[in-house]
Amino acid sequence: MRIVHCAAAGFESARRLASDEAHGHSFTVSAHAATGLASLRARLHEVTQALDYRDLNQVLPSPDDAALADWIAARLPMAADLVLRSAPDRGVERDADGTRRVWLKSGFEAAHQLPHVPAGHQCGRLHGHGFGVRLLADADRQDIAALQAAWAPLHAQLNHAYLNALPGLDNPTSENLAAWLWQRLGAVVPGLCAVDVFETATAGSRYDGHRFRIWKEMRFEAAVPFDGHGRYTGHSYLVRLHLAGQVDARGWVRDFGEVKARFKPCYARLDHHPLDQLPGIGATDCAGIAGWIAAQFAAGVPELCRVDVLENDHDGAECRLSGEGA
Numbered sequence: 001m002r003i004v005h006c007a008a009a010g011f012e013s014a015r016r017l018a019s020d021e022a023h024g025h026s027f028t029v030s031a032h033a034a035t036g037l038a039s040l041r042a043r044l045h046e047v048t049q050a051l052d053y054r055d056l057n058q059v060l061p062s063p064d065d066a067a068l069a070d071w072i073a074a075r076l077p078m079a080a081d082l083v084l085r086s087a088p089d090r091g092v093e094r095d096a097d098g099t100r101r102v103w104l105k106s107g108f109e110a111a112h113q114l115p116h117v118p119a120g121h122q123c124g125r126l127h128g129h130g131f132g133v134r135l136l137a138d139a140d141r142q143d144i145a146a147l148q149a150a151w152a153p154l155h156a157q158l159n160h161a162y163l164n165a166l167p168g169l170d171n172p173t174s175e176n177l178a179a180w181l182w183q184r185l186g187a188v189v190p191g192l193c194a195v196d197v198f199e200t201a202t203a204g205s206r207y208d209g210h211r212f213r214i215w216k217e218m219r220f221e222a223a224v225p226f227d228g229h230g231r232y233t234g235h236s237y238l239v240r241l242h243l244a245g246q247v248d249a250r251g252w253v254r255d256f257g258e259v260k261a262r263f264k265p266c267y268a269r270l271d272h273h274p275l276d277q278l279p280g281i282g283a284t285d286c287a288g289i290a291g292w293i294a295a296q297f298a299a300g301v302p303e304l305c306r307v308d309v310l311e312n313d314h315d316g317a318e319c320r321l322s323g324e325g326a
Contacts, residue, residue, distance in 0.1 A: 001294065001321055003287045004081075006032045007041040008314030009048040015056035015063045022055070025086050029072060030314060033080035033096075037285070037315060040078065047075045066102065066139045069094035090144050093136065100139035101193050104147040107132045108155055112163040112172040116250045122257075131158075131174075132198030133181065138191030150188045154181065173251035174199040175214065178207035203256045213244040213305065214252075216259045220271040224284040232274065235311040237286075239270075239293060242306035244322065253303055266296045286311055290319035 008030040016022040031044045051072075056063035060071060069084045069092050085091035093101045111128040114121070135147050163172035168180055178197045186192050186209070198204040202217040217240045226233040241263065245253045270293075275284045281292045290309040298304045298321065310316030 001291065001319060002034070003291065004032050004034055004318045004320060005037040005040050005287065006030055006308075006310075006314070006316055006318060007037060007044055009041075009044045011048045011052040013051050013054050013056050017062070017064055022057075027051070027068070027084065027086055029069070029082055029084045031076065031080040031082055032318065033076075033078050035078045035080075037287075037317070040080070041315065043076055043078070044072075047072055050075075065090070065092040066094070066100050068092075069100065070098075073098075092139055101136045102139040102142055102144060102147065103134055103136045104144055104151065105132065105134045106151055106155060107198075108159040110158055110161050110163050112169075114173060114251065115164075115171055117255075129199055131177075132196075132204070134196035134198070135181075135185065135189070136193040136196070137189055138193060141191035142189060147189065150185055154184060171251045173247070174203075174205040175207065175212045175247050175253060176251045178205045178212070182207050182209060199256070205253070211244055212247060212253050213242055214254065214256070214259075215240055215242045216256050216263075217241075218260065218263065218267065220267060222270055222272065223274045225276050237270075237289070238308075238310045238316075239290075240306075240308035240310075241293075241297070241304065242308070243301065243303035244305040245303045254301070259301070262301055263297060266293060285317070286315070287317035287319070290317050294319045294321060 008028060010026060010028045012024065012026055014022050014024045029048060031040055033040050051059065060067050065084055065086050069082050073080065073082055073094055079096040081096050082094045083091065089105045091103055093103060107130060109130050111126060113126045114123040117124045135151060137147060163169050174197045178195045181195045185195065194206050194208040196204055196206045204215055206213045217238060220237050221234065222237060223232045223234040241259060243253050247253060269278060275281065275289060278292060282288050286309040290307045294307045305322040307319045308316060
């Protein structure tokens with residue numbers, strides 16, 4: 001079990017890439033590191049403020065997303081995994097070891113039904129989703145334009161389709177859809193690293209060519225001690241549960257509804273309670289809460305590989321049980 005803290009910062013800058021005209025972006029970068037949250041947040045803010053309202057071509061000769069992530073990483077005093085977003089649909093991930101992945105996010109609208117669920121399960125009925133898709137590839141071998149070109153014909157095939165009717169998608173769970181996309185993209189995107197499929201805003205699946213990882217998000221409201229004088233404060237927390245493994249006969253690592261149901265007893269102890277009174281909790285910061293959830297939940301869900309707890313949109317901690325990355 002390993003605790004990683006996460007924080008984010010933003011900056012507004014202009015840049016010119018290749019033959020493009022100079023244009024501006026609202027950049028966001030999140031950092032994931034073993035150092036304490038307060039230190040991580042302060043150092044990240046300090047580094048990114050040096051880029052705020054700057055012409056990035058005066059900072060870097062070619063300020064693309066990967067180069068920006070390298071520049072930020074070199075100035076942080078701690079080893080950190082970074083996720084840089086230069087637009088809502090694109091950016092780059094940079095691991096602490098220097099590995100970089102460019103990512104593109106898109107989506108499509110489609111209908112499906114799942115044929116192997118138990119009788120009466122809601123997913124057995126014909127229904128639809130606004131699916132999200134995120135493609136990640138080696139940044140030294142691919143760029144956004146290449147990912148866009150590879151995705152375009154698949155988007156045309158999937159958008160407004162009945163997924164069960166497509167060859168190879170007779171059981172279109174989000175896991176199987178991620179694998180289906182991987183098979184078709186792998187031949188045209190050398191260096192493809194992973195495919196994410198967002199079935200809803202709070203649940204999705206990843207396939208990296210070897211195994212699947214799913215996640216389910218929930219929110220809870222809770223109080224925590226504010227100071228040594230008995231005063232409390234509170235947060236609207238987000239908890240994200242990650243499970244990894246292979247798919248079963250139903251096409252799932254686990255049913256998202258089953259994950260939520262199994263988490264319900266744990267959720268009931270968190271929601272609308274003072275967290276310092278939880279039996280066995282060591283600390284009431286996000287790291288302590290994530291560790292407590294992992295200890296409570298892992299015994300009944302052996303596929304659990306990571307628990308994220310955020311106290312706002314970007315600050316929190318991850319409890320990694322099996323080396324899962326950012």
